[in-house]
Amino acid sequence: MNNNIFAKNLLKICKKAQGVVISGHINPDYDALCSCLAMQEILSQNGIKADIMLEQPLDSTFDYLSGKYKFIYEPQNYEVLITVDTAEPKLLPANVMSVKENAKFTFNIDHHQSNKMYAQNNYVQGEISSACEVIYYLFEKNFNLTQTLAQFLYLGIYTDTGGFIYSNTKENTFKCLANLIKTGFDADDLLLKCFRNKSLASFEMTKRAFNSIKFYANGAIAVSQLRYEDYEQSKANLNEAKFIVSYLPTIQNVKVGIAVSEPKPNDFHVSLRTACNDVNVSEIAKQFGGGGHIRASGLTLKGDYQKALNALIKFTKYTLEKKS
Ligand SMILES: [Mn+2]
Structure with a gap:
């Protein structure tokens, strides 16, 4: 219209x-x-x-x-x-x-x-x-x-x-x-x-998120995890845990950043980010019931957490392999 x-x-x-x-x-x-x-x-x-x-x-x-x-x-x-x-x-x-x-x-x-x-x-x-x-x-x-x-x-x-x-x-x-x-x-x-006036809780969550980063697929996938205990111990809210999401795809060789966040027990929010022109993270998100933009998408992990996260990493790896 x-x-x-x-x-x-x-x-x-x-x-x-x-x-x-x-x-x-x-x-x-x-x-x-x-x-x-x-x-x-x-x-x-x-x-x-x-x-x-x-x-x-x-x-x-x-x-x-x-x-x-x-x-x-x-x-x-x-x-x-x-x-x-x-x-x-x-x-x-x-x-x-x-x-x-x-x-x-x-x-x-x-x-x-x-x-x-x-x-x-x-x-x-x-x-x-x-x-x-x-x-x-x-x-x-x-x-x-x-x-x-x-x-x-x-x-x-x-x-x-x-x-x-x-x-x-x-x-x-x-x-x-x-x-x-x-x-x-x-x-x-x-x-x-x-x-530019970050709370201490936000700083604490950023610190924890950095420590949690793990790499997969020869460094093409970076995963950070902020669990419920991190939120509880840092007395942080969802917004105070967001910095890491945009940081992940800025690491050299990282094609997809996966930031997992559990603000309430067993409530797993995942943000997907890419800085690559040939990767569409909304396709990955869609596969898991989520959606969003080509470069920034989100989804919620359902069922057994570790299994669901592994499946997401595996599918992301598959998506990247398909492209190369
Ligand atoms: Mn918007």
């Missing part, structure tokens, strides 16, 4: 609606959270009040950004649901799912190639770096680019491009960033407050 028609239709419906709610995926990252906040700001500029619904209160990682914003946790009756940065319904918080069942209008705005087009109105741009960048182009004609809005969009783009280094950082991304920076907000100060 033409982006102008989609945006106009969304605004028209929201203006008349009895209640509008916005949601991102569970365990929100900066792109999910910032695209919610950006959407809320854009709607508000268009005279529309919208709530943001979260599964649970955000952890302290997001304090600098989200401290002054209010979020909703209890399902209410909303006529319109807008989901952002969420590839499929099972990634939506449970409270949002119950809103979805009763919503008269649903909109899905995303940048995951694997998006399941689960809403009545879907706007998915798989080539674009982040949901925040998608939102920028989608509503360009309908917003006033304030510093507040620019900061949200900047943070989402910054994080989903790994600080403007991943291949999803295109010429247009920089044009978009230039317009954001032009508003005059202090990007350095923003990044300093959001990312």
